[in-house]
Amino acid sequence: MRHAIIVVVFAWLAGCRSAPSQPRPIVPVVAAAPVHPSTPEECRACNGDWGRHGLAQTEGCLCRTKDAGKICKSKADCESQCVAKDEPDTAIVDKGPPAKGHFLGKCHPFTKFFGCARLLRESQDPNTQLDELPMKICVD
Numbered sequence: 001m002r003h004a005i006i007v008v009v010f011a012w013l014a015g016c017r018s019a020p021s022q023p024r025p026i027v028p029v030v031a032a033a034p035v036h037p038s039t040p041e042e043c044r045a046c047n048g049d050w051g052r053h054g055l056a057q058t059e060g061c062l063c064r065t066k067d068a069g070k071i072c073k074s075k076a077d078c079e080s081q082c083v084a085k086d087e088p089d090t091a092i093v094d095k096g097p098p099a100k101g102h103f104l105g106k107c108h109p110f111t112k113f114f115g116c117a118r119l120l121r122e123s124q125d126p127n128t129q130l131d132e133l134p135m136k137i138c139v140d
Helices: 002-017 040-045
Strands: 049-051 060-062 082-084 089-094 100-107 115-119 136-139
Touching (some): 040 049, 040 060, 100 115
Antiparallel strands (some): 082 100, 082 115
16 A cells, blocks of 8 residues: 555656646545445345344344455454454464464454454554453444
């Protein structure tokens, strides 16, 4: 991602050095809002699961993620959540004692997460002590 930004800035700077014959229009960049499927047909388009989820009393769609099951260290590694097991896997950087490194999880298969689990939300410092498990969080 960093390389793409550098290329765009470089291209923009290169364009600024040449004197354009006419002023260039400024075009605002607007990110498209994520589309949330509201019908079973739209839900099928995202390979979703249509039904009642969590505490909701109405039916809705849970779209599937493209990175489900991928090993992760934090939410930043996933489209949705990075979910660790009750006894999380670890990547040890320093055997210690105490051992230091990263807790590992897997990317959640749906864009929304419901339930109780050890969610690895923040990026972890490689000096994280592995003797204290991440907190279990319940979401609905």
